[in-house]
Amino acid sequence: MATKIAATKKKVATKKKLAPKVAKKVSKKPAAKKVKKVSAKKPASKKTATKKVAAKKPAAKKAAPKKATAKKISNKAPKVDQYGLEKDDEFYGLYFAKSTKKGLVEVKPCTFSLMYWWKGLLGYPDMIEISKDSNTAMLQFESTFGGGDSGETELTEQDVLDIDHIIEVDEEEMLVSLYSYVPIPIPSKVLGAIELSVLNINPETRYGSLEICTTENEECETEHFLRYRAATYLRGIKSGKVEAIENMVTNGSEFFGLALDAMCVNKSIKKWLLS
Numbered sequence: 001m002a003t004k005i006a007a008t009k010k011k012v013a014t015k016k017k018l019a020p021k022v023a024k025k026v027s028k029k030p031a032a033k034k035v036k037k038v039s040a041k042k043p044a045s046k047k048t049a050t051k052k053v054a055a056k057k058p059a060a061k062k063a064a065p066k067k068a069t070a071k072k073i074s075n076k077a078p079k080v081d082q083y084g085l086e087k088d089d090e091f092y093g094l095y096f097a098k099s100t101k102k103g104l105v106e107v108k109p110c111t112f113s114l115m116y117w118w119k120g121l122l123g124y125p126d127m128i129e130i131s132k133d134s135n136t137a138m139l140q141f142e143s144t145f146g147g148g149d150s151g152e153t154e155l156t157e158q159d160v161l162d163i164d165h166i167i168e169v170d171e172e173e174m175l176v177s178l179y180s181y182v183p184i185p186i187p188s189k190v191l192g193a194i195e196l197s198v199l200n201i202n203p204e205t206r207y208g209s210l211e212i213c214t215t216e217n218e219e220c221e222t223e224h225f226l227r228y229r230a231a232t233y234l235r236g237i238k239s240g241k242v243e244a245i246e247n248m249v250t251n252g253s254e255f256f257g258l259a260l261d262a263m264c265v266n267k268s269i270k271k272w273l274l275s
Contacts, residue, residue, distance in 0.1 A: 081093045082095075083108060083109055083171075085109065086238070088238055089238050089239075090238060090239045090240075090241065091109045091112065091241075096108075096112045098115075098126075098130065100130075102132075105130050105132075105134060106134040107130065107134065108134050108135070108171045109171070109174075109234075109241065110137075110169045110170075110171050110174055110175075110176055110234050110241070111128065111130060111134070111137040111169050111171065113176075113234065113241035113242045113244075113245055114128060114137065114139060114167060114169055114176065114245055115128055116242050117242050117245050117246050118139060120242075121242070121246065124141075127139060127140065127141070134171065135170070135171045135172055136168070136169060136170060136171065137168070137169040137171075138166060138167070138168050138169070139166070139167040140164070140165070140166050141165050142162060142163065142164055142165065143162075143163050143165060143253070144160055144161075144162055144163070145160065145161050145162075145163050145253075145256075145257055145260070146159065146160045147159045147160075147261065148261070153261050154261050154262075154264035154265055154270060155260065155261050155264055155270075159270075159274055161182070161260075161273055161274060162183060163180050163181065163182065163183070163256070164180070164181040164183045165178065165179065165180050165181075165249075166178075166179045166181075167179075167245075167249075173233075173235075174233065174234045174235035175231060175232070175233055175234070176231065176232045176234060176244075176245055176248065177229065177230070177231040177232075178208075178228075178229065178230045178231070178248055178249060178252050179227055179228070179229055180227060180228040180229075180252060180253070180256050181213075181225055181226070181227045182225065182226045182227070182260075182273065183225075184272075184275065185223040185224060185225060186212070186223075186224040186225065186226060186272070187272060189268070190266075190268050190269055190272050191212075191224060193266050193268060193269055194212065194226060194263070194269060195212060197210075197262070197263045197266065197269065198210045198211070198212060198226075201259050201262055201263065205255055205258075205259060206255065207230060207251050207252065207255050208228055208229055208230030208231075208251075208252055208255055208256070209228070209229055209230075210226065210227070210228055210259055211226075211227050211228070211229055212224055212225070212226060212227075213225045213226075213227050228252060228255070228256035228259065230248055230251070230252040230255075231248075232244050232245060232247075232248040260273065
């Protein structure tokens with residue numbers, strides 16, 4: 001745009017310098033002089049017209065596409081709520097809270113999914129513990145495990161044992177983890193046999209894995225426990241978070257039961273489990 005305006009000015013200035021020279025040659029003929037004066041005014045009108053057209057056209061053409069481009073980019077930007085959930089998520093824009101002895105506690109999406117499964121689907125009383133910042137939560141409960149009746153399993157219907165369960169929620173990672181424990185410590189005399197069984201069974205376990213958890217009791221004595229661990233990552237699941245937790249617990253219980261039955265091929269381990 002600046003280049004065009006500069007070129008126009010240079011052209012007009014050249015015509016003005018030529019006009020006085022022509023006037024000197026025909027100074028004896030007044031009629032011709034008048035004609036030259038009229039023709040000298042024409043470039044001035046052209047100069048004005050050229051400037052106006054050049055100034056208006058580029059401004060009108062360049063402004064329109066810039067606005068259209070900005071609108072398209074803003075429309076494509078993803079919309080998320082306070083938890084980072086996108087607009088098509090089942091819990092998008094919702095806020096949940098729970099009344100406790102310490103006051104109102106926020107219930108974030110993964111914790112709410114666990115709560116809905118535990119209270120809404122199973123009908124159990126609320127036993128979920130939520131941290132002060134609502135970023136973690138924990139549910140503890142017990143269940144009873146019984147063997148099969150097909151005659152092909154090591155554990156029969158009469159072989160019943162209690163299992164402790166802990167479900168932990170990490171809201172920042174959107175991770176829900178299941179830990180299922182045999183609640184009695186492993187005696188030192190069968191610890192080696194159980195470690196060997198864990199190494200043999202884990203590669204065959206299609207979901208989750210067996211672990212030996214080592215802790216210290218109140219008397220500062222080291223204790224070993226057999227546990228099963230599985231986890232479900234809820235990030236990216238737009239619909240069905242409650243069902244994902246339900247499937248994790250159902251599948252986890254099944255595979256832990258199969259692992260326990262396989263371990264009972266060793267009679268010393270079976271005796272410990274049923275003690």
